[in-house]
Amino acid sequence: MARIDLVDLAHSYGGNAAPQESFALKPVTMTWRQGGAYALLGPSGCGKTTLLNVISGIITPSRGKILFDGVDITPLSTQKRNIAQVFQFPVIYDTMTVGQNLAFPLKNRGVPKADIDRRVAEIGRLLDLEPYLNRKATRLTADAKQKISLGRGLVRNDVAAVLFDEPLTVIDPELKWQLRSKLKALHRELDLTMIYVTHDQTEALTFADTVVVMHDGRVVQSGTPAELFDKPAHTFVGYFIGSPGMNILPAEVRGREARIDGHVIALNRSYDSIPAGAKIEIGVRPEFVEAVAPGPGLLTARIERIDDLGRIRFARTRLGEAKLAARAPAGFTSSDGTAGLKFDPSHVHVYADSLLVEGAA
Amino acid sequence: MDKTVNQKAWFLVLPVFLVVAFSAVLPLMTVVNYSMQDTFGNNQFFWNGVGWFKELLDPSTDLGGRFLASLGRNLFFSMVILAIEVPLGIVVALSMPRQGWTVAACLVILALPLLIPWNVVGTIWQIFGRPDIGLLGYVLNAIGIDYNYVSNEIDAWVTVIVMDVWHWTSLVALLCYAGLKSIPEAYYQAAQIDGASRWAVFKAIQLPKMNRVLLIAVLLRFMDSFMIYTEPFVVTGGGPGNSTTFVSIELVKIALGQFDLGKAAALSLVYNLIILIVCWIFYTVMTNAGVERKVQAESEPAAKPKSSAALKPATALKPKEGVA
Numbered sequence: 001m002a003r004i005d006l007v008d009l010a011h012s013y014g015g016n017a018a019p020q021e022s023f024a025l026k027p028v029t030m031t032w033r034q035g036g037a038y039a040l041l042g043p044s045g046c047g048k049t050t051l052l053n054v055i056s057g058i059i060t061p062s063r064g065k066i067l068f069d070g071v072d073i074t075p076l077s078t079q080k081r082n083i084a085q086v087f088q089f090p091v092i093y094d095t096m097t098v099g100q101n102l103a104f105p106l107k108n109r110g111v112p113k114a115d116i117d118r119r120v121a122e123i124g125r126l127l128d129l130e131p132y133l134n135r136k137a138t139r140l141t142a143d144a145k146q147k148i149s150l151g152r153g154l155v156r157n158d159v160a161a162v163l164f165d166e167p168l169t170v171i172d173p174e175l176k177w178q179l180r181s182k183l184k185a186l187h188r189e190l191d192l193t194m195i196y197v198t199h200d201q202t203e204a205l206t207f208a209d210t211v212v213v214m215h216d217g218r219v220v221q222s223g224t225p226a227e228l229f230d231k232p233a234h235t236f237v238g239y240f241i242g243s244p245g246m247n248i249l250p251a252e253v254r255g256r257e258a259r260i261d262g263h264v265i266a267l268n269r270s271y272d273s274i275p276a277g278a279k280i281e282i283g284v285r286p287e288f289v290e291a292v293a294p295g296p297g298l299l300t301a302r303i304e305r306i307d308d309l310g311r312i313r314f315a316r317t318r319l320g321e322a323k324l325a326a327r328a329p330a331g332f333t334s335s336d337g338t339a340g341l342k343f344d345p346s347h348v349h350v351y352a353d354s355l356l357v358e359g360a361a
Numbered sequence: 362m363d364k365t366v367n368q369k370a371w372f373l374v375l376p377v378f379l380v381v382a383f384s385a386v387l388p389l390m391t392v393v394n395y396s397m398q399d400t401f402g403n404n405q406f407f408w409n410g411v412g413w414f415k416e417l418l419d420p421s422t423d424l425g426g427r428f429l430a431s432l433g434r435n436l437f438f439s440m441v442i443l444a445i446e447v448p449l450g451i452v453v454a455l456s457m458p459r460q461g462w463t464v465a466a467c468l469v470i471l472a473l474p475l476l477i478p479w480n481v482v483g484t485i486w487q488i489f490g491r492p493d494i495g496l497l498g499y500v501l502n503a504i505g506i507d508y509n510y511v512s513n514e515i516d517a518w519v520t521v522i523v524m525d526v527w528h529w530t531s532l533v534a535l536l537c538y539a540g541l542k543s544i545p546e547a548y549y550q551a552a553q554i555d556g557a558s559r560w561a562v563f564k565a566i567q568l569p570k571m572n573r574v575l576l577i578a579v580l581l582r583f584m585d586s587f588m589i590y591t592e593p594f595v596v597t598g599g600g601p602g603n604s605t606t607f608v609s610i611e612l613v614k615i616a617l618g619q620f621d622l623g624k625a626a627a628l629s630l631v632y633n634l635i636i637l638i639v640c641w642i643f644y645t646v647m648t649n650a651g652v653e654r655k656v657q658a659e660s661e662p663a664a665k666p667k668s669s670a671a672l673k674p675a676t677a678l679k680p681k682e683g684v685a
Contacts, residue, residue, distance in 0.1 A: 053550075058553070078550070078554050079554070079556045087547040087550070091548050093569070104555050104565065105556055108558065108561060109556050153554070
């Protein structure tokens with residue numbers, strides 16, 4: 001059990017001399033609270049697995065420090081850190097039974113036999129593996145194997161954190177839900193810090209209470225699912241989270257209004273100190289743009305198609321070069337293939353060079 | 362049934378039958394024919410029934426004694442080289458680099474002995490071990506070890522075994538290396554996290570993942586060493602005395618040296634049969650292992666629905682059993 005602090009942590013596979021743009025993990029300083037459920041979310045190649053491997057000690061960072069409860073453990077080997085990790089593909093020891101698999105980490109650490117048996121029985125019960133304890137681990141399903149991988153981490157009572165590296169990739173969709181709720185339940189029961197790497201936003205948002213979004217080796221935002229949805233700190237977050245993603249449109253912003261092609265869109269806040277020369281965009285989630293009949297004072301977009309998602313419909317439209325999705329209310333039809341767009345001012349955000357600009361009230 | 366019946370199609374198979382008949386069946390039947398007869402030259406043959414076979418399996422006769430002794434030597438030789446080459450091959454494979462240009466260099470160096478023709482290997486060691494001009498033989502004698510594979514039985518055996526180890530350990534090593542390479546990196550990382558020692562990693566991960574290739578390696582090396590002929594023949598010629606005369610060397614002596622076609626034919630049939638049986642045993646063992654894996658793989662999707670329900674029917678059955 002531990003709080004994990006990352007202090008100016010960075011990693012480059014090419015060494016520190018390489019230009020910082022090429023770092024797999026760009027300098028990051030953050031704190032992971034004891035007992036938190038975190039998700040590291042980002043597309044493939046964004047550095048999330050690198051960060052995870054740095055925490056578990058498989059990779060030694062080229063720069064910065066990792067503290068467990070304030071103690072610098074950066075130079076320690078994986079064995080010496082109290083970390084459990086579950087990999088993308090289940091790792092089990094073929095020749096052993098499920099019980100022996102679970103006992104393996106304890107045996108390696110020279111724990112007395114009686115204690116091992118007690119812990120194995122306990123973890124077996126916790127993970128519903130009891131009926132299999134005496135069976136060969138090779139004969140089990142992928143999700144049971146993944147549970148064994150997890151169990152080998154939990155069986156040690158000194159683990160500081162459990163790390164998951166896309167653990168549900170090989171699991172059937174139906175079982176994914178079961179296993180994920182099992183993880184949630186374990187988290188509540190054991191009060192462990194859990195860090196969960198995934199590129200699947202549903203997985204991240206349902207599992208974690210804090211989602212850390214990574215993009216191009218950088219942590220771009222860390223917050224609750226609601227924060228990520230309502231107030232993306234980076235256009236990437238807006239685009240990556242939510243389905244469909246946030247609409248990002250180039251605009252001119254002055255004071256309380258944004259202009260797109262000469263049309264004025266009202267803003268809730270005042271933006272007077274926008275950095276000069278920056279690329280200015282506004283971002284608004286499709287849920288907060290309404291497609292209505294074209295009318296005066298409304299931005300007019302050409303409709304490409306309408307996606308019916310059952311409970312909600314989205315009009316996919318085009319504004320010149322830019323694409324924009326908008327909520328199409330029930331009964332909305334378009335006679336000439338165009339629609340007027342109605343923006344909800346309280347949910348229109350302004351971005352300068354992809355970063356959120358806070359306006360004044 | 363609207364299936365077309367056309368027996369003429371058999372003619373299409375005829376060429377194959379002819380080729381196989383002339384290349385395999387007829388020569389084999391000739392050998393079977395010889396094994397039942399005795400000849401004193403002049404193309405005169407006398408019926409001997411299973412006499413040669415009886416003699417072959419009876420150690421008190423000359424033929425039986427020679428055959429069984431050479432068979433014993435052959436089995437001993439195979440056991441020794443397996444006991445050396447398999448562990449050594451594993452060690453070599455384990456100490457090979459996993460990436461970088463050194464991998465290619467290692468592979469090429471390992472493959473070299475495998476590419477050398479048998480009789481060249483024999484010649485190399487024959488000269489290498491000579492006490493007068495061979496580097497090995499000369500050096501050993503110079504440092505005071507009385508080494509002479511021509512006159513000393515033990516030296517002859519050591520030379521033949523070292524030669525085989527030199528020639529074939531690479532094969533085992535390459536097979537093991539292939540097995541090792543197929544282990545995903547995550548296994549090693551997980552073992553690190555589980556605090557496994559080097560030995561525990563070997564026992565829990567590497568050895569189990571290598572067992573398939575090891576089985577193939579053992580099979581190949583056993584069959585090959587059991588049929589060995591050229592190398593010991595070139596180095597020792599089966600001597601000194603009969604000490605390195607293996608079954609194949611004995612066979613050639615009888616067939617071509619003494620021109621005892623009947624005895625040689627009987628011996629080669631039995632030799633062949635032994636190899637076939639061993640082959641079949643290995644094949645069965647290997648395919649059984651394969652079937653077991655297949656069953657595992659197939660039962661995997663089916664196993665899950667059971668997991669929640671399996672226990673309940675089982676407990677429900679118990680009362681019934683009690684009643685019965």
